[in-house]
Amino acid sequence: MTSNSICLGIIGGGIMAEAILSRLLAQKIFAANTILVSEPRAERREFLVQRYQVQVTADNQATVSASEILLLAIKPQVFAQAIANITPNPHSTVISILAGVTLDKLEQAFPQQPVIRVMPNTPATVGTGMTAIAPGTKVQEQHIQQAKSIFAAVGEVVEVPESSMDAVTGLSGSGPAFVALAIEALADGGVASGLPRAIALQLATQTVLGTATLIKETGMHPGILKDRVTSPGGTTIAGVAKLESLGFRSALIEAVKTATARSKELGE
Ligand SMILES: NC(=O)c1ccc[n+]([C@@H]2O[C@H](COP(=O)([O-])OP(=O)(O)OC[C@H]3O[C@@H](n4cnc5c(N)ncnc54)[C@H](OP(=O)(O)O)[C@@H]3O)[C@@H](O)[C@H]2O)c1
Structure with a gap:
């Protein structure tokens, strides 16, 4: 289901998505009814609704169309398939946590909107993560602040140029x-x-x-x-x-x- 008041749309309701959304809710950064998660597996959708009362859908386009901030939280291998045939929503900020998917590729998929590449790490699942964020070409300060406020919910955040992302991957x-x-x-x-x-x-x-x-x-x-x-x-x-x-x-x-x-x- 969709709503016009969705603040955060998440594509892929897996481990990292759950870690982030659970803390965003606990810290009241977003209300449950302003988060929409698209996830192909019915039992996982049901779990997310039962546990967190967020909205869910199996339709990625619904999430893309409804979101002010779109968080890509699928595995990198399914990126192409997940966004195939999607019409981007030019009014949203796109934030990707997909390891190894470059800003260049992300901006090709979402050509009209600000895109931020993010690298969190596993301790994010217990709120002590270390996240690096790299802004794309259309990103302004307010978009960086949006991304920082999301990932500050699961630990610490630093901003780096994309050229540092491989080193961030190697270290944190x-x-x-x-x-x-x-x-x-x-x-x-x-x-x-x-x-x-x-x-x-x-x-x-x-x-x-x-x-x-x-x-x-x-x-x-x-x-x-x-x-x-x-x-x-x-x-x-x-x-x-x-x-x-x-x-x-x-x-x-x-x-x-x-x-x-x-x-x-x-x-x-
Ligand atoms: N976990 C970490 O510590 C960590 C650290 C840094 C970066 N990351 C990045 O975070 C991303 C997610 O990792 P994760 O560990 O959370 O993976 P995950 O638990 O496998 O979550 C991915 C979710 O996306 C769903 N999905 C698969 N195909 C989809 C599609 N076409 N449309 C929408 N959703 C789809 C999967 O459903 P099914 O289970 O049904 O396939 C699964 O629930 C990855 O890109 C990874 O590089 C993770």
């Missing part, structure tokens, strides 16, 4: 997997040193979360924090020296560079 997009590996490895180290698995995982997770929070809240440089916890001849400097000898920092640097290069490759 892929980064949750790198950090998950680090947490798992720290827990393995704890188990190898005699801790029960559950306690080791709790210690590892809270240590990563606590350190990130400390750095963020104090603005302390990570190198200074490291210096503060390494006493002369102590345990921590012994561990740090081992990490250096095994190339821990270069491994992370290379991981981000390689993920960035892969993102570039996939976009070609």
